[in-house]
Amino acid sequence: MIRHIVVFRLKHPKGSAAEKKFLADATLLASIPGVGAFEQLRQVSPKNDYHFGFSMEFTDQQAYSGYNDHPDHVAFVRDRWVPEVEAFLEIDYVPLA
Structure with missing residues (x-):
């Protein structure tokens, strides 16, 4: 199993319509074959400046x-992620045991 996590900060103002639309449109990632346990997460700790996270399992x-490689993922990254995400960190974990 691989757990894919990406934490990020959008260029959009917090609570804006553009922020809400990005998050709503990102739910299409959950429908890509192979994606399991998809979650959208909001950061609540003041210890870092990433505001959101996506988590999924393969x-x-x-x-x-x-x-x-799926066309929907490639298009989302190209058309939405690259122009709208200000900063991110991607982490891919596999269980130790």
């Missing part, structure tokens, strides 16, 4: 690669 590397 059964294996093949499922994760399929997601990365």
Whole structure:
């Protein structure tokens, strides 16, 4: 299993219509084959300046690669992520045991 987590800060003002639209439109990622346990998360700690996170799980590397290469993911990254995300950190975990 691979747990894919990305934390990020949008260029849009907090609470704006553009912020809400980005988050709503990002739910399409959950419908890409291989994506499991998709969650959108809001940061509540003052310890970092990322405001949101997406978390999802993949059964294996093949499922994760399929997601990365899927046309809907590629289009979302190109058309929404790159122009609207100010900063991000991507983390991919596998269980230790």
